[in-house]
Amino acid sequence: MTTLTREETESLIREVLEVYPDKAKKDRAKHLAVNDQSIEQSKKCITSNRKSLPGVMTIRGCAYAGSKGVVWGPIKDMIHISHGPVGCGQYSRAGRRNYYVGVTGVNTFGDMNFTSDFQEKDIVFGGDKKLAKLIEEIETLFPLAKGISVQSECPIGLIGDDIEAVSKKASAAIGKPVVPVRCEGFRGVSQSLGHHIANDAIRDWVIGNRDGQPFESTPYDVAIIGDYNIGGDAWSSRILLEEMGLRVVAQWSGDGTLSEMELTPKVKLNLVHCYRSMNYISRHMEEKYNIPWIEYNFFGPTKIAESLRKIAAHFDDTIKEGAERVIEKYKAEYEAVIAKYRPRLEGKRVMLYVGGLRPRHVIGAYEDLGMEVVGTGYEFAHNDDYDRTIKEMGNATLLYDDVTGFEFEEFVKRVKPDLVGSGIKEKYIFQKMGVPFRQMHSWDYSGPYHGYDGFAIFARDMDMTINNPCWAALKAPWAKAA
C-alpha cells in the first residue's frame, strides 16, 4: 500500500470521527491532525494535555503512576511506600523492568512492593499513625535503605492526612530523608502531572541536601536525566558517554541511587533523555545551580552520532575527539547491523502510540533501518512535545493525541502499517487482527534499545516481529464466521 496523501489522511480522520456524537466529534477533532512540517507551533494543529473524554477508552495512567511508577520507583536504594489501599502498588509492581544492580530486599528494593494497605478504619480515623508505624518497621527490617518516599494514593488527599508532618518527624527519628509526595491519582489529566509533582518533591526534599559539602569534581561531570534503564537502556547509554571521556555522576532514575540524585547539582551538564518527565528538575537546576541542560537521543546510529557531537560541543577538544572516536569504534558494528536487517525491513511502515519521548525519539532508529513512521501519538504529551515531533515526522503523516481504542483500530485498518508499536493494552487486539506488534513501553521483555548495543537488539526485534510467518495465519476471532 502506498503512502496516503494529505487529502486522504484528512478524509480518514473525518471518516473515523463520523461515529461520534457532535460534541464528542468536535472535541476529538482537536486531538487528531495531519502533520505539516511548515507549522512551527503544534498548538496551531493539535490540542494536547486535556482531560480525556468520558465514555471513550483511552490509554492513560494517573499521577500516582507518573510519580511512583516512573520517576521515584526506579531509585533503587530507597523504599517507596504506596500509601493507601494495596492495589495501586501491587498491580504496578516490577512491571516496568527498570533493571538495577544490587541485592533485592537487602540494599535495593526496586522489585518489592511496600504499602500501608489501607482498611476502612484507616479511612475513617486517618492513616497517619499507621504511616509512622510503617516507617519504623521499615527501619527495623531494612536498615540499609537510604531513604523513604511516601507515594500518596487517592484516599490520602481525600481524607486529608498530613503526610508531610509524619515524614518530617520520622525523618528526624531515623536520620534519613523521608519524602512525602502528593501524587494522588485524581490530580491532573494523566500521569504527566505525576512527573511534575515527583520532580517538585525531588526539588524540595532531595536536590539541596548536599549544598555546601565538598565534592571532588572534574570538568567532565555529567548526569543522565530521564533514562529509566528499561531492559538496561541506561547502561548501554552510559558506556558511550564514559568512552568519550565524560564522567557520569548520576543516573536518573533507572539504576539510580539517592546519593546520585543529591550529587547531581555538582555536575557541569545535565543530559536529558526523557524531556517530558524530567524537564522540570533540569530547568530548576539551571536556575538555581547554573547547570545547562540539553536533550539527546540515543535511538539509532544517526541520532546517536548527532547527539554525541551535540554533547561534545559543550566540552573541550579531548571530549570532541572522544565523541568521534566512539562513533568510529562502533561504525563497523552498526553498519553490519544495517547491512543485515535493512534489506529485510526496507520500506516497511510503522505506526506508534506510546508516551514520554518515544513517539519522536525512535523515528530515527526506524529510518536507519529503511522504515518509515507513518503515524505517531502520545498518551500524555504537552504542546512542547508536539513542537518537537512535527519536525521529526514526514509531511501528511498522522498525529493522534490521547487516542481512543476505536480511533487507533480504525487508523490501523485503513493505513495498514507493517508494524504497530504501542502498549500492552493494545497489543492483543492488533495481534489477533494479524498486525505485527511490538510493545514499546518496556520493549516487549527485550532491550536495551538505547545506544549502539541497543540498536542491534532493536533491529533484530523488529525483524523477528515483522518477518514472522505467523501473522498471515491469523484471523481475528470476531471476523470469523460463527
Next chain:
Amino acid sequence: MANVMIRRGADGGLVFYLAKKDLEEQIESLEFDQPDRWGGELKLHDGQVWHVEPLNEAPRLPITVRARRLVGSDD
C-alpha cells in the same frame, strides 16, 4: 499574573517558558535590556506581549519572574 522562567536559548536568544501553559517561545524584544534596568514589555514570537516589572540590574539567567499578559490569545 503568572510565574514564568526566562532563559538563554541554544541560539543565544531569550526564551520565555510558562510551565502551566506549556508555552515555550522565543522572546523577540525586551523593553529594557541594560545593565542597570532589565524587564518591561516582552514581545513573543507568536505575538503575545507580557510585562515584567523592571529589575534594577541585569539578572543571571535563567530567572523566574512574575509576569502579566498584556496582549495575547486566551486559549
